[in-house]
Amino acid sequence: MAHDNLTLCHECDLLQCNPPLPPGGESRCVRCGCALHKHRPNSLDRTLALTLAGLVLFIVANSFPFLSFQMQGLETQTTLLSGIKDLALQGKGEVAAVVLFTSILAPGLQLLLLLIVVLPLRFGRPPPGLPRLFRWFQQLLPWGMMDVFMLGILVSVVKLMDMATIVPGTALFAFVVLIFVLAGAQAALDPDQVWERVPVPPRARRSPRTGEQVLGCGVCELVVPEQAATERGDAPHCPRCGHRLHRRKPMSLQRTWALVIAALVFYVPANLFPIMTVTSLGKTQSDTILSGVVFLLHHGMWPLAAVVFVASIFVPLLKLLILTLLLLSVQLKSRWRPRERTRLYRITEAIGRWSMVDVYVVTILVALVHLGNLASIQAEAGAVFFCAVVIITMFAANAFDPRLIWDEIDRGRPLRVTS
Numbered sequence: 001m002a003h004d005n006l007t008l009c010h011e012c013d014l015l016q017c018n019p020p021l022p023p024g025g026e027s028r029c030v031r032c033g034c035a036l037h038k039h040r041p042n043s044l045d046r047t048l049a050l051t052l053a054g055l056v057l058f059i060v061a062n063s064f065p066f067l068s069f070q071m072q073g074l075e076t077q078t079t080l081l082s083g084i085k086d087l088a089l090q091g092k093g094e095v096a097a098v099v100l101f102t103s104i105l106a107p108g109l110q111l112l113l114l115l116i117v118v119l120p121l122r123f124g125r126p127p128p129g130l131p132r133l134f135r136w137f138q139q140l141l142p143w144g145m146m147d148v149f150m151l152g153i154l155v156s157v158v159k160l161m162d163m164a165t166i167v168p169g170t171a172l173f174a175f176v177v178l179i180f181v182l183a184g185a186q187a188a189l190d191p192d193q194v195w196e197r198v199p200v201p202p203r204a205r206r207s208p209r210t211g212e213q214v215l216g217c218g219v220c221e222l223v224v225p226e227q228a229a230t231e232r233g234d235a236p237h238c239p240r241c242g243h244r245l246h247r248r249k250p251m252s253l254q255r256t257w258a259l260v261i262a263a264l265v266f267y268v269p270a271n272l273f274p275i276m277t278v279t280s281l282g283k284t285q286s287d288t289i290l291s292g293v294v295f296l297l298h299h300g301m302w303p304l305a306a307v308v309f310v311a312s313i314f315v316p317l318l319k320l321l322i323l324t325l326l327l328l329s330v331q332l333k334s335r336w337r338p339r340e341r342t343r344l345y346r347i348t349e350a351i352g353r354w355s356m357v358d359v360y361v362v363t364i365l366v367a368l369v370h371l372g373n374l375a376s377i378q379a380e381a382g383a384v385f386f387c388a389v390v391i392i393t394m395f396a397a398n399a400f401d402p403r404l405i406w407d408e409i410d411r412g413r414p415l416r417v418t419s
């Protein structure tokens with residue numbers, strides 16, 4: 001059996017054969033149900049077209065005014081970058097750095113890396129350093145949060161409606177289209193078709209011998225016999241993309257516990273302290289996350305209030321509870337419903353980023369409203385704690401290794417390939 005016909009499920013560690021996929025078909029793990037491979041027709045052509053469109057939109061979205069704020073004859077305009085600069089000037093550099101990375105740097109780098117990789121491949125020439133460039137692209141994926149930023153814009157506009165007139169700028173239109181184009185490029189891209197073009201050294205091409213341990217690469221999904229991965233040095237590395245290989249994420253339980261506890265500690269001040277102070281016509285009012293939700297409710301915006309409540313208050317807590325449950329179940333060597341527990345983990349990984357919405361709302365409001373005593377908005381300590389909660393819970397979900405859930409089920413079972 002050739003090496004490229006095997007997949008080691010990255011969620012339950014089951015070694016299985018890849019079935020031949022029809023155009024548009026997808027394969028799932030037979031044991032835990034996680035998505036393994038998906039065939040995407042005309043992948044390179046479609047990805048390249050969308051990436052080029054995305055780059056043009058990205059430049060427009062970052063060069064022109066985003067929103068204008070008009071109040072009593074005065075007007076302020078903001079670009080994406082000026083919002084982040086204002087936040088940094090108010091002494092909230094940590095939050096500014098996170099917003100800069102997630103709303104500008106990560107999506108921009110993703111598009112650039114995609115272009116560098118896909119353009120030469122489309123013409124049959126792998127670019128120099130392809131494995132490393134594409135690995136960076138894949139690792140950046142969870143950190144691009146333009147869709148969440150868009151929700152932040154929507155909430156901000158609703159909050160300011162009573163106070164002033166908000167006029168959308170050119171960049172906003174480019175930004176909205178860019179979100180769809182970027183999502184389309186990611187959906188069109190078939191990573192398998194890129195990795196297929198990276199040569200695998202002959203030593204790693206052999207199939208595993210009966211009973212021999214295999215390692216699966218978390219980035220390019222190559223399945224390598226353990227010996228073939230360690231031949232180059234002491235620590236095992238993927239022979240195709242160079243990623244460090246581990247049977248399980250190192251110190252997974254300890255790191256996840258530490259991050260879960262840290263996030264729980266920060267969750268308290270994040271909800272108790274105000275995230276911003278609004279000054280309007282001489283009146284000053286501080287807002288916590290919860291009072292922001294109440295504000296939306298009072299203005300009859302209950303769907304938006306529900307979204308902000310779920311994203312900012314419910315989701316971080318749910319994530320922490322699920323991670324605690326998973327940690328305890330692994331430590332108590334539980335055999336209880338491994339498939340459902342894996343699914344819970346998958347949900348935790350997927351929903352966490354939506355909690356960033358309130359951080360973006362603060363950034364946008366601070367950038368838009370700075371008319372001195374007439375109207376201004378100041379970011380407060382709660383925003384820093386809240387931003388820390390979101391980032392720490394994302395790292396916590398990343399530190400947890402779902403394969404630990406299945407270790408108890410697999411104990412004593414011989415290694416075999418499932419087809």
Ligand SMILES: [Zn+2]
Pocket residue numbers: 009010011012013014029030031032033034
């Ligand atoms: Zn699986």
Ligand SMILES: [Zn+2]
Pocket residue numbers: 217218219220221222238239240241242243
């Ligand atoms: Zn690899």
